[in-house]
Amino acid sequence: MDTVLQSRTLDSKPIAPSLFAHFVLRSSNMARMVDWYRTVLNMHVVQRNDFICFMTYDNEHHRLAVVNIEGLHEPDDKAWGLAHVAYTFRDIGQLLSTWRRLKDKGIEPYRPIHHGPTISLYYRDPDGNSVELQVDRYKTKEECSAYFTSDAFRKNPIGVAFDPAALAGAYEAGAPESELMNIPDGPPAPLGSARR
Numbered sequence: 001m002d003t004v005l006q007s008r009t010l011d012s013k014p015i016a017p018s019l020f021a022h023f024v025l026r027s028s029n030m031a032r033m034v035d036w037y038r039t040v041l042n043m044h045v046v047q048r049n050d051f052i053c054f055m056t057y058d059n060e061h062h063r064l065a066v067v068n069i070e071g072l073h074e075p076d077d078k079a080w081g082l083a084h085v086a087y088t089f090r091d092i093g094q095l096l097s098t099w100r101r102l103k104d105k106g107i108e109p110y111r112p113i114h115h116g117p118t119i120s121l122y123y124r125d126p127d128g129n130s131v132e133l134q135v136d137r138y139k140t141k142e143e144c145s146a147y148f149t150s151d152a153f154r155k156n157p158i159g160v161a162f163d164p165a166a167l168a169g170a171y172e173a174g175a176p177e178s179e180l181m182n183i184p185d186g187p188p189a190p191l192g193s194a195r196r
Contacts, residue, residue, distance in 0.1 A: 019060075021060065021063075022060070022062050022063045022064055022065065023063075023064060023065075023085060024064070024065040024066075024067060025064070025065070025066050025067070025125075025127070025129065026067045026069050026072060027066055027067065027068065027069070027072065027127050028068070028069060028070055028071060028072040029126050029127055030053060030066050030067075030068035032126040033066045033125060033126055033127060034048070034053050034055065034066055036107075036125050036126050037055060037064055037066075037125065038055065039102070039105060039107065040098075040102060040107065040123060040125075040131065040133075041057050041063075041064075041087060041131075042057055043055040043056060043057045043063070043064065044056065044057070046061065046062050050068060051067065051068055052065055052066065052067050052068065053065065053066045053068075074127070074128060082129075083130060084122065084129070084130035084131060084132050085129075085130075085131055085132070086120070086131075086132035086133075086134055087131070087132070087133055087134070088118075088134050088135065088136060089133065089134070089135050090135075091135060091177075092119065092135050092167075092171065092177060092180050092181065093171065094135070095119065095121065095133060095134070095135040096164070096167060096168045096171050098133060099121055099133075099164050099168065100168060102123070107123060108123075109121035109122055109123050109133075109164065110122055110123065110124055111161075111189075112161060112162050112163070112164045113158065113159045113160065113161055113162070113189050114137075114159050114160050114161075114162045114183045114184060115134075115158070115159035116137065116147055116150075116152060116153055116156070116159055116183055117136065117137055117138070117144045117145075117147040117148065117153070118134040118135065118136055118137060118144075119134065119135050119137060119162070119167075119181065120132050120133070120134040120159075121133045121134070121164060137181045137183075152183075156188045158188050158189050158191065159183070159188070159189055160183055160184050160185070160186040160187070160188065160189055161186065161189045162184050162186075167180060
C-alpha cells in the first residue's frame with residue numbers, strides 16, 4: 001500500500017525558541033571548572049572524556065559542556081563577549097541556603113545586588129566567568145516584568161548592594177518573606193566588571 005504524503009507549509013512568521021538548552025565553555029582548566037559547576041549548581045556529569053564534559057541539573061540531557069583546550073589565556077576587561085549567565089531559584093530560602101552552602105566551601109559572591117525585580121548573587125567560576133544566582137522578587141512573571149517599566153527601575157536599573165549574611169540572619173530569625181524581598185535603601189550599586 002502506497003503512503004499518501006500530506007503537504008505542509010513552513011511558517012514565515014518569527015518563532016521564539018521553546019527552551020534555553022545549554023551553553024558551552026572552552027577552558028584549559030576543565031577539572032576545576034567541572035568541580036566548581038558541580039558544587040555551585042548541584043550538577044551531575046552525564047558524560048566525560050579528556051576533551052569534553054557534559055553536565056546537567058535536571059532532565060535535560062545537558063545544560064553545560066566544558067571543552068578542554070590546552071593553552072587558552074584569560075580575556076582582559078576590554079574584551080567583548082558574554083557578561084554572565086543566570087540561574088533562578090524557587091524562593092529566597094533556596095537562594096540563601098545555596099549562599100550558605102557555598103560560603104562554607106569557600107565560594108563567595110563577588111557582587112550581591114538587589115536589582116528590584118530579582119535578588120542576585122554574582123560568582124566567578126575558576127576561569128573568571130560570571131554566574132548569577134537569583135530569586136524573583138515577585139510571585140508572578142507578569143509582576144516581575146512590570147517592574148522593568150516602573151519609575152523605580154528607570155531611576156536605578158542596576159539596584160542596591162546588600163549583605164547576604166544580614167539577609168540570611170533575618171530569614172533565620174523568621175522575618176516575613178515580604179520584608180526580605182523589599183529592596184533596601186541605599187545608593188545605586190556601582191557598575192562592576194564581569195571579569196576579574
